[in-house]
Amino acid sequence: MIIVTGAAGFIGSAMVRQLNDAGHLNLVVVDEFSRADKNRNLLNKACIQKLDRADLFAWLDRMHASVDFIFHLGARTDTTEQDTEIFDRLNLHYTQKLWAQCTQYNIPLVYASSAATYGLGELGYEDNHNIVTQLKPLNPYGRSKNDFDIWALQQEKTPPFWAGLKFFNVYGPNEYHKGRMASVIWHTYRQIKESGKMKLFRSHRPDFQDGQQSRDFIYVKDVLKVMYFLYKHQKDSGLYNLGTGQARSFFDLASNTFRAMGQEPNISFVDTPEDIRDTYQYFTEANMAKLRSIGYAEPFYSLEAGIEDYVKGYLLEGLGPKVF
Structure with missing residues (x-):
């Protein structure tokens, strides 16, 4: 089974389509399903179970042996929200708990970081682990994503493979x-x-x-191809930019x-x-050399x-x- 969180949202639902089209039908989709305006994103998509995000951890404790991979794409993404408690709870602590379970149960993990971590780009837009603690995001959303990236890089115990994707301007x-x-x-x-x-x-x-x-505008279909490449690749853990490089x-x-x-x-x-x-x-522009260096060779949509x-x-x- 593959788990997709944020599965009724923008990138999450598109990833469910990508997985279905590649023959993966045993999906567990996780979201906060009370919003009917998002649920149509999952129409005509195959999954074996829907889980509320609050129920995921207990479910994983029971069913972890059947889980092959997790795409964690659920987050609060409102860059105008100023309540740091919301971001700490949904973006930072939730992801920390999921990381701990993936580590404990040996489950590979791809999660959504953000180019918002780069702030005004004072240090450029290179996905170098050495600069993460020096970055200055401009809002609580960006800070919550960078706080998790910092935390992940400090962990001695990790999932067997993990990648944090710094999404640029996805459309x-x-x-x-x-x-x-x-x-x-x-x-x-x-x-x-x-x-x-x-x-x-x-x-x-x-x-x-x-x-x-x-801005570095990247079409969501390219984002899906990169994530599926990482699902197949499962080595070279770390943070990766995800833009077009132009x-x-x-x-x-x-x-x-x-x-x-x-x-x-x-x-x-x-x-x-x-x-x-x-x-x-x-100006924002992703340095894409790191992703290319591990073998991703597909062209991006202009x-x-x-x-x-x-x-x-x-x-x-x-x-x-x-x-x-």
Whole structure:
């Protein structure tokens, strides 16, 4: 059996699809299932059991001998939430307990870290274990992810294989329920559909033109391929960046979304809100050498190809939004 936590969410539900398509039907899916708006992400996907996240640990104590692997993708991901207790409970302590069980029961573990651990990128975006304690995340969400990474690297006893994946800006199907935390591509599509226009943040730095602020945008289908590679690989434990290795501008993102919708770009600029202006990231780009060094050789979707697949395959009128 393979366990997927956060299985009704964005990346978790997409991973269930990836596993099903690869022939893995004996899945145990874990989430907080009271939100009906997420449950449709699991429609037409095969699993043998659904577990509430609060019941996972007792279940593992009973059933661990039958578990081959765990993808821990469940977390509180709201970067605007300021209650550190929520993040300590759901992101830090929950993952520590799961790590302890994986160690005790010899179960390999892949878990979701985040590029939010890098803060403003003062030390760059290299997945080097030596800099983890020096990173300065910008919000409680990022700090909770970095706190766990620090803790994991300090452990003498570990699962037989583990990988913490520093997701950069993931976009793609099954994110429709995320509200403000959905990708910029999702929000761009919605804004264009409603108004025929897109407003981007103006640059407040002389070294960046308006709209040229950049992120490493990675299509969720690439994320799934990397995670499945690690499931098959199961060696070279550690932290890994998961982006494309190529930063792209918000102007490129918006322009390509217009084109995928069959429209000419109509882009204007508004001031970045003052409450986030001082901590706004102007550039992120994953150093992907470490993942490549352990044998992952697949190409990543370009921003153009990823947006076209996402918009035309899952968002355009009549599909809306179609679940992967």
